[in-house]
Amino acid sequence: MVDxxxxxxGRLAGRTIAILMEGDYVEPELHYYERRFAExxxxxxxxxxxxxxxxxxxxGHEYRLPFTVDxxxxxxxxxxxxxxxxxxxxxxxxxxxxxYSEDVHRKAPAVQLLRRAFDEPSVLKGIICHGMWLVSPIAxxxxxxxxxxxxxxxxxxxxxxxxxxxxxxxVDGDLLTARTADRCHLFASTLIDLVVARTRRRPxxxxxxxxVAAPVSRAEDVAPxxxxxxxxxxxxxxxxxxxxxxxxTDLVAGYVTAYDADxxxxxxxxxxxxxxRAELTSTxxxxxxxxxxxxxxxxxxxxxxxxxxxxxxxxxxICQPGGGGRPMQATSLKFVGRGVGDYGxxxxxxxxxxxVELARxxxxxxxxxxxxxxxxxxxxxxxxxxxxxxxxxxETDTISRLVYGMATAYLLTGEEDFLGxxxxxxxxxxxxxxxxxxxxxxxxxxHGIDVRGDTERKLFTSEFGDDYDAIPAYEQIYGLAGPxxxxxxxGDPRIAEDIEGTLRLLHRFFRDPERGGYFSxxxxxxxxxxxxxxxxxxxxxNWNSIGDHAPAYLFNLLLATGDERHARMLEECFDLxxxxxxxxxxxxxxxxxxxxxxxxxxxxxxxxRAVVGHNLKIAxxxxxxxxxxxxxxxxxxxERIGQTMxxxxxxxxxxxxxDVMDRHPRPGESRPRLTWHDRKAWWQQxxxxxxxxxxxxxxxxxxxxxxxxxxxxFYNSFFLDHDEGGVYFNVLxxxxxxxxxxxxxxxxxxxxxxxxxxxxxxxxxYQRLLIDGEPLTLWFRPRPDGFGDRVLRVxxxxxxxxxxxxxxxxxxxxxxxxxxxxxxxxKLPQSAEHLTVRAHLVPLDGRE
Amino acid sequence: xxxxxxxxxxxxVIALDGxxxxxxxxxxxxxxxxxxxxxxxxxxxxxxxxxxxxxGLRVLLxxxxxxxxxxxxxxxxxxxxxxxxxxxATGFLEFFTVVDTVPDALEVLAG
Numbered sequence: 001m002v003d004x005x006x007x008x009x010g011r012l013a014g015r016t017i018a019i020l021m022e023g024d025y026v027e028p029e030l031h032y033y034e035r036r037f038a039e040x041x042x043x044x045x046x047x048x049x050x051x052x053x054x055x056x057x058x059x060g061h062e063y064r065l066p067f068t069v070d071x072x073x074x075x076x077x078x079x080x081x082x083x084x085x086x087x088x089x090x091x092x093x094x095x096x097x098x099x100y101s102e103d104v105h106r107k108a109p110a111v112q113l114l115r116r117a118f119d120e121p122s123v124l125k126g127i128i129c130h131g132m133w134l135v136s137p138i139a140x141x142x143x144x145x146x147x148x149x150x151x152x153x154x155x156x157x158x159x160x161x162x163x164x165x166x167x168x169x170x171v172d173g174d175l176l177t178a179r180t181a182d183r184c185h186l187f188a189s190t191l192i193d194l195v196v197a198r199t200r201r202r203p204x205x206x207x208x209x210x211x212v213a214a215p216v217s218r219a220e221d222v223a224p225x226x227x228x229x230x231x232x233x234x235x236x237x238x239x240x241x242x243x244x245x246x247x248x249t250d251l252v253a254g255y256v257t258a259y260d261a262d263x264x265x266x267x268x269x270x271x272x273x274x275x276x277r278a279e280l281t282s283t284x285x286x287x288x289x290x291x292x293x294x295x296x297x298x299x300x301x302x303x304x305x306x307x308x309x310x311x312x313x314x315x316x317x318i319c320q321p322g323g324g325g326r327p328m329q330a331t332s333l334k335f336v337g338r339g340v341g342d343y344g345x346x347x348x349x350x351x352x353x354x355x356v357e358l359a360r361x362x363x364x365x366x367x368x369x370x371x372x373x374x375x376x377x378x379x380x381x382x383x384x385x386x387x388x389x390x391x392x393x394x395e396t397d398t399i400s401r402l403v404y405g406m407a408t409a410y411l412l413t414g415e416e417d418f419l420g421x422x423x424x425x426x427x428x429x430x431x432x433x434x435x436x437x438x439x440x441x442x443x444x445x446x447h448g449i450d451v452r453g454d455t456e457r458k459l460f461t462s463e464f465g466d467d468y469d470a471i472p473a474y475e476q477i478y479g480l481a482g483p484x485x486x487x488x489x490x491g492d493p494r495i496a497e498d499i500e501g502t503l504r505l506l507h508r509f510f511r512d513p514e515r516g517g518y519f520s521x522x523x524x525x526x527x528x529x530x531x532x533x534x535x536x537x538x539x540x541x542n543w544n545s546i547g548d549h550a551p552a553y554l555f556n557l558l559l560a561t562g563d564e565r566h567a568r569m570l571e572e573c574f575d576l577x578x579x580x581x582x583x584x585x586x587x588x589x590x591x592x593x594x595x596x597x598x599x600x601x602x603x604x605x606x607x608x609r610a611v612v613g614h615n616l617k618i619a620x621x622x623x624x625x626x627x628x629x630x631x632x633x634x635x636x637x638x639e640r641i642g643q644t645m646x647x648x649x650x651x652x653x654x655x656x657x658x659d660v661m662d663r664h665p666r667p668g669e670s671r672p673r674l675t676w677h678d679r680k681a682w683w684q685q686x687x688x689x690x691x692x693x694x695x696x697x698x699x700x701x702x703x704x705x706x707x708x709x710x711x712x713x714f715y716n717s718f719f720l721d722h723d724e725g726g727v728y729f730n731v732l733x734x735x736x737x738x739x740x741x742x743x744x745x746x747x748x749x750x751x752x753x754x755x756x757x758x759x760x761x762x763x764x765x766y767q768r769l770l771i772d773g774e775p776l777t778l779w780f781r782p783r784p785d786g787f788g789d790r791v792l793r794v795x796x797x798x799x800x801x802x803x804x805x806x807x808x809x810x811x812x813x814x815x816x817x818x819x820x821x822x823x824x825x826x827k828l829p830q831s832a833e834h835l836t837v838r839a840h841l842v843p844l845d846g847r848e
Numbered sequence: 849x850x851x852x853x854x855x856x857x858x859x860x861v862i863a864l865d866g867x868x869x870x871x872x873x874x875x876x877x878x879x880x881x882x883x884x885x886x887x888x889x890x891x892x893x894x895x896x897x898x899x900x901x902x903x904g905l906r907v908l909l910x911x912x913x914x915x916x917x918x919x920x921x922x923x924x925x926x927x928x929x930x931x932x933x934x935x936x937a938t939g940f941l942e943f944f945t946v947v948d949t950v951p952d953a954l955e956v957l958a959g
Contacts, residue, residue, distance in 0.1 A: 435902075437902040438902065440902065457916075459913075460906065460909040461910075524906050524909075524910060525907060525910070526870060
């Protein structure tokens with residue numbers, strides 16, 4: 001074996017590429033790798049199973065050329081494995097020979113090494129042509145992942161559960177695959193670029209979608225960059241740059257139309273088609289948007305390749321004083337995906353990873369490491385870093401929402417600790433926050449308790465300004481959010497009783513039996529919605545009391561029980577919404593009403609204003625309702641909101657969605673004004689993402705998909721707190737976090753791991769099952785006394801009936817066959833123990 | 849439900865006589881609001897209360913909250929056994945200061 005000279009200044013200087021070897025290898029492929037990687041400065045190590053020899057000499061496929069290997073793959077321990085920047089399984093018969101094991105009960109050493117390499121995200125796996133055969137004994141590592149391979153192996157990779165993709169080269173995170181040995185040059189060049197991009201040798205999320213393999217030129221900043229794809233042709237005067245007499249910082253969200261590498265000018269087009277020009281300088285920084293728990297990923301070494309037409313990115317910069325025409329000076333760039341059209345958050349594991357990070361943050365902040373968790377430690381108020389302050393209040397709703405988040409984290413991951421936190425929270429709510437009113441045979445929930453000192457003080461009515469001295473429907477509704485989600489997993493009959501008791505409260509005291517809908521408040525003594533002590537809350541109905549049941553608990557309750565009553569209650573809610581909420585003279589809904597449904601435009605802070613997030617929430621939930629009971633009126637209103645909201649409620653220049661604004665423009669003005677500020681709130685971004693994902697997934701409209709991606713791009717680029725964990729409450733219009741007052745908190749009356757986790761879960765469900773056509777596995781933990789009829793319902797959300805089916809079920813790790821694929825129900829066995837159920841759902845759209 | 853009030857050693861004692869149910873709750877709440885002082889200490893003498901429903905519990909809670917907010921010390925005295933069971937079962941009992949008799953209450957408040 002020739003020890004080739006390595007270029008010391010090559011892009012891969014100091015790196016190691018390991019290549020597995022055996023007989024009947026493809027000669028031109030091996031020789032190419034040897035020289036190509038050395039040319040970049042990398043060290044190449046050939047490894048094989050030596051079978052007790054000091055070296056083995058293999059012969060190649062074409063001319064039986066000898067190739068001697070002395071690298072022992074069985075001697076690669078974890079430390080040495082981590083030193084490999086890439087591990088290649090080459091073409092030819094190498095993989096087949098390497099997968100031979102003399103013991104039918106043990107995997108071959110090469111297979112074991114490859115398995116360990118898959119556990120190390122920092123090691124790039126490169127598998128080409130027939131190389132995928134080596135994965136066959138460990139197929140779980142490619143399940144659901146996109147790969148390409150030799151035509152002969154297409155069925156093999158599908159049997160492994162991977163997603164065969166008809167491309168020459170495919171990148172899926174840390175897995176690179178290529179079609180045939182004669183594409184080894186494309187394979188090698190992509191591999192080189194990926195290794196270079198991993199500047200800190202940390203896990204990288206490359207796009208799930210396949211990259212079209214094209215030779216890429218070197219992206220050194222010192223040397224002249226690659227040929228610009230298009231020279232900017234537009235004259236300067238058409239460029240949109242505001243020109244006041246002072247400079248200011250701003251953010252632009254846009255798609256690259258051209259990049260002039262010589263003059264370092266980037267032309268972008270915003271979501272609504274406005275042209276913006278930015279100038280890069282020697283101090284412009286660039287990064288990839290990253291998930292919680294991921295390290296900073298620098299992109300500044302690749303700008304020439306990244307600034308290709310169609311690329312979606314955020315440019316933050318200083319807009320210069322003076323007249324129009326001057327480009328903004330770009331101070332930093334943020335790319336949202338690796339390839340053009342790719343989004344990091346569309347990678348299979350993104351939202352799940354985010355949910356795990358959030359769950360761990362809140363678990364640690366509230367309970368430390370103690371097991372089991374002690375809810376006496378819980379505090380509603382958490383500071384920016386998760387530490388507690390001197391507030392001693394435990395609000396019912398915030399505990400319930402944390403429980404929702406933890407139950408949802410279990411649903412996606414099966415991590416038992418999260419379920420434990422959810423179950424203990426549910427018990428704590430039952431023991432400390434629940435009032436069983438035997439006279440009226442209802443259950444209601446205290447606002448919260450104050451745990452200062454030795455005694456616990458129950459806070460009976462709401463301390464929150466809008467609802468003082470009244471029982472708001474909102475608090476009873478959200479008190480159910482966490483327990484209901486826990487009930488979906490465990491079937492705990494005690495939760496069912498509490499839910500039923502609260503529903504009786506809502507029906508008996510909050511509901512308007514004549515005109516329909518639910519009143520927003522009742523007085524604390526007589527439980528009447530009409531008592532004069534309620535003041536401006538007397539005899540009123542609002543979005544919270546009319547419709548918030550649906551997302552907070554009612555859909556989840558229906559999914560868990562299949563009970564027709566809940567479907568009817570949902571139908572009543574949405575029929576009232578489509579009848580009363582839309583108004584012809586505004587794209588925004590009317591959300592507050594008197595008992596007789598005449599609009600209330602004089603209430604408190606709302607007046608005649610819109611909450612952008614409520615409009616989006618209505619659109620999102622209408623599409624869920626439409627899946628249960630398809631109605632033209634549901635779909636029409638949802639689509640109308642989806643179509644009209646971006647123009648009025650979103651920031652077309654910077655990305656993201658606004659908060660409260662007037663429902664109508666003032667006379668002489670063309671756009672409604674924002675009310676208090678132009679900040680963007682985390683929970684409202686969630687509504688936009690879910691609304692557009694479900695609209696895109698059910699209607700197939702590309703515009704909806706684009707809005708969903710833009711919303712998710714903004715959220716994932718600016719709301720994730722990489723320093724402290726968790727998510728920011730608010731950001732300024734241009735994306736910088738706003739950290740003052742209650743909006744600085746990670747735990748408060750408003751924020752408690754509910755919206756963030758609902759987003760992670762349902763974005764996963766809609767993205768995978770409705771948009772990408774990929775499977776999803778969910779976890780459940782039914783109790784021995786759970787689900788009286790022993791039927792576990794595993795439908796992930798209210799999805800169109802013909803779109804998803806239950807593919808397989810495991811109970812306690814063993815395949816289980818008593819399930820119905822179409823209704824997505826599992827007939828549980830009687831059991832004295834808790835069961836762990838894994839339900840694997842697949843989309844039904846003809847894709848494999 | 850009848851309410852009466854007297855002062856004893858600087859402490860306001862309010863006695864509730866009769867049934868405290870949803871039909872009497874509203875009026876009782878209103879009267880209590882008037883009778884409760886804005887400072888000092890209060891004993892609610894419940895020994896004459898023949899029955900208390902959940903509406904009554906809520907009235908007591910609101911009185912407790914009002915006392916807290918104005919910094920008034922509040923003690924319950926003479927809770928009939930049936931009522932005490934209800935209060936205990938619902939968890940209400942734990943966060944009131946409860947004594948057997950009015951003299952006991954005065955002693956607690958003085959000390």
